[in-house]
Amino acid sequence: MTKTVKGVIKGIGFAVEGFLGAFREDVHFRINLALSLTGTAVSLAVLNGCTAILVGFINFSVLVVELLNTAVERAVDTATSEFKPSAKLAKDAAAAAVLSVGLFALTVDLTVVLPELIRRLS
Numbered sequence: 001m002t003k004t005v006k007g008v009i010k011g012i013g014f015a016v017e018g019f020l021g022a023f024r025e026d027v028h029f030r031i032n033l034a035l036s037l038t039g040t041a042v043s044l045a046v047l048n049g050c051t052a053i054l055v056g057f058i059n060f061s062v063l064v065v066e067l068l069n070t071a072v073e074r075a076v077d078t079a080t081s082e083f084k085p086s087a088k089l090a091k092d093a094a095a096a097a098v099l100s101v102g103l104f105a106l107t108v109d110l111t112v113v114l115p116e117l118i119r120r121l122s
């Protein structure tokens with residue numbers, strides 16, 4: 001196995017560790033994981049073609065942004081235990097990113113996915 005391939009496999013291992021660590025230690029991550037994967041699965045199940053992929057991706061992106069939020073929170077906690085305005089802004093801006101994408105995903109789910117789900121079930 002070449003050095004490059006070994007490096008890629010190692011990198012994937014670190015990514016899996018990051019995912020499992022966030023799952024273990026962050027309750028917000030677990031909640032957003034459940035919501036995001038449910039939204040993604042329902043979108044892919046009830047919508048078709050490009051719409052399914054786009055709406056599924058919007059739901060999945062909540063999970064991605066929540067992972068970044070967890071990373072920012074942990075990095076800030078590692079960097080300082082003192083109260084610093086810049087630390088507050090870093091954490092609050094990361095939380096705002098999750099809120100923004102979450103609200104957008106919710107709006108899309110309520111206006112695109114839910115009506116289609118109801119139509120199929122009725």
Ligand SMILES: Nc1ncnc2c1ncn2[C@@H]1O[C@H](COP(=O)(O)OP(=O)(O)OP(=O)(O)O)[C@@H](O)[C@H]1O
Pocket residue numbers: 026028073080081082083084085087088089091092
């Ligand atoms: N070192 C710090 N300096 C300034 N403000 C901070 C610092 N750490 C946290 N805060 C702020 O305090 C509030 C609560 O943060 P806290 O880290 O307790 O909760 P959180 O961001 O939801 O993360 P967690 O998931 O770890 O509970 C937030 O507004 C955050 O920006």
